[in-house]
Every structure is written in structure tokens, then in C-alpha cells.
Amino acid sequence: MADITIRNLDPDIRSNLQLRAKAHHRSMEEEVRSILRDAVAEDPKTRLNLLEITRECSAKFGDVELELPKRGPTREPPDFSQVTVV
Secondary structure, X not given: OOOOOOOOOOHHHHXXXXXXXXXXXXXXXXXXXXXXXXXXXXXXXXXXXXXHHHHHHHHHHOOOOOOOOOOOOOOOOOOOOOOOOO
């Protein structure tokens, strides 16, 4: 088995880990092992990203064609040549 050291751990995170470990009736070290085990066991290919979720939800509605609004000419940028800096 390999060892790992985590430096500069935020005190709030440590406190939350202790509370979580206590709630699960195990040591803080075992709680961290459990969290890491669950985190790396998840297959990243099975996770959906926001784009895939949106496509899944909107697929039942079919394609949507949106009409783009007409654009007018752009306005002139402000002229700061007469501004004096104090």
C-alpha cells in the first residue's frame, strides 16, 4: 500500500472530514480512503456534461430554427482626445 501526505489542508475541510467520519462511524483516514475510492471508481466516460444533458432533454422537440434579429450599424466609439488627466 502507498502512503499519501496532504499538506496545507484547510482547517474547515479537516473539521468537515472529522464530522463526516464520525457520522459514518469510522476513522478520518478511512473516510478519506472511502472518498478517494468512490471518486476514482466513477468512470468519466459515463458522466454527462451540460451539453449532453441539454441535447438529451431537447431531443424530443426536434430541430429548432431561430431567426436572427437584424443588426443595425455599430455606433462610433467615444472620443477621449479632449480629456485632460490631472
